[in-house]
Amino acid sequence: MQNTSRLLSRRHFGQLAAAAAALAVPARARAADGPITIGFVGPLSGSLSLLGAGVRDGLKTWVAEANDGGGLGGRPVTLIAEDDGYDPSRTVAAGRKLAEQDKVVAIVAPAGTAGTAALLPLVQESRLPLLFPYAFSHALTSPTKTYAFTTLPEVRVQMAVLADYITGTLKQSHIAAVYQNDDFGQDAIIGLEAQLKRAGVVVQRLPFDRGTTNFSGVVAQAREAGAEHVVFLGIPRDAALVMREANKLGWHPQFSGHNALGDPQTFALAGALAEGALAVAVMEPLDSDKPAVKAMLAAQAKYLPSTHPTTYSMHGYNSGRLFAEAVRRAGGNTAPDALVAALEGISEFDTGLMGPITFSHDQHAGSLSCAMMQARDRKWHVVSGWMKPA
Secondary structure, eight states: OHHHHHHHHHHHHHHHHHHHHHHHSOGGGTOTTSOEEEEEEEOSSSTTHHHHHHHHHHHHHHHHHHHHTTOBTTBOEEEEEEEOTTOHHHHHHHHHIIIIISOOSEEESOBOHHHHHHHHHHHHHHTOOEEOOBOOOGGGTSSOOTTEEBOSOOHHHHHHHHHHIIIIISOOOOEEEEEESSHHHHHHHHHHHHHHHHTTOOEEEEEEOTTOOOOHHHHHHHHHTTOSEEEEESOHHHHHHHHHHHHHTTOOOEEEESGGGGSTHHHHHHGGGGTTOEEEESSOOTTOOOHHHHHHHHHHHHHOTTSOOOHHHHHHHHHHHHHHHHHHHTTTOOSHHHHHHHHHTOOSBOOSSSSOBOOOSSOOBOOOOBEEEEEETTEEEEOSOOBOOO
C-alpha cells in the first residue's frame, strides 16, 4: 500500500510537472497534433506589391506542395498573410496580430527591410521566430538576435563581392553609386565604400530620396565626374529611369546593382538598355538548368497557375523548404527554442536554389556567398561561381 501511495505521488508529481511545462510553452506551440500555422507580412499593396506578392506566392506554393505531400510530420501547414503596404508601423501591427491573435509558430519570409527591422523588438519580446526575411539590413543579425535568422546575404556582403568584381575582374576604378537615401541605401554604400577603399578606390556618392522620378541631376553629376561604372542601389523601376536618363545623354557606362536588379522585371522596365548590366545573385536565376529551380517553377505552375515566377517567389518557396527542414530536425516540435536549436545545427545545407546555408549559435546570417550575373538577350546569365568577400 505504501508503494502504491508512492507510485501515485510520483504520477501526480509528473502530471503537475507536465502541466507546468505546458503552461510555460507559448500557446502557438502546444497543439502538437493540429495544423502548423505560420505567418507572413509584406507589401501586398502599393508600389512594392510585386515584391510582397511574389514572396507570398512562393511561400503559398510551398505550403500547397507540403500539404499535398501530407504536411509536416502528418500535420497540415496553414499560412496567414498580412499586408503592410511597406509601412513599418503596419508591419509591427500585423506582426503583433500574428503573434497574439493568430498564434503563429513563426513569421516566415517577411518582405521588406525596414518593416522586418521594425519587427525585431516584438520578435525578441514574444519569442516568435522571424525566419528568412526578404531583407538585407546589417541590423537583423549583427549582433546575433536569438529568434531572427536570415538566408539572403545582407547588402554589405553583396556590395563587398561586387566591389571585388569591379576592381579585380573588370579592372575599373572610376565608380559612382546612385543609391536610395534610407537605411537600406546607407547600409549598401557603407559596404561598397569599405571594400573599394581596400583597393584604393574612392566612390562618388549620389543619393536620391525614395519616390524620386527625376534622375537627370544625379546622372549628369556621374557623367561629369567621369564615372565608367555606375552602381545603382534601389528598386528596378528606378534603375530603368537612370538607364534611360543616361541614354538620353548618349552616355553608356557599365551599370551594376544589388540582387533586386537581377530580376526579369528589369527587362520589362528598361528593355535593351539593361543589356550588359551586372547584378549580384543571391538566388539562382529563374532560367537556370538546375533541377531545384525547375522543380520550383513546376510547383508554382501547378499550385498557383495564375501567378508568374520571380526571384521573389523563389525566395518564398526556398524559405518554406528551409522551415520544413528545421521542423524535421526538431522532431516536429515547433516551440520557439526547439526551432532555434534545430536551425543552429544546420551546416552547409544546399537547397539548390542559392549558396549553401550554415547557422550556429553565434551566427544567424545563413549565407555569406554571392555570385555575379550579367544581362544578355533579356536573360540573366551567371558569370561567376559563389563568392565570399575577399
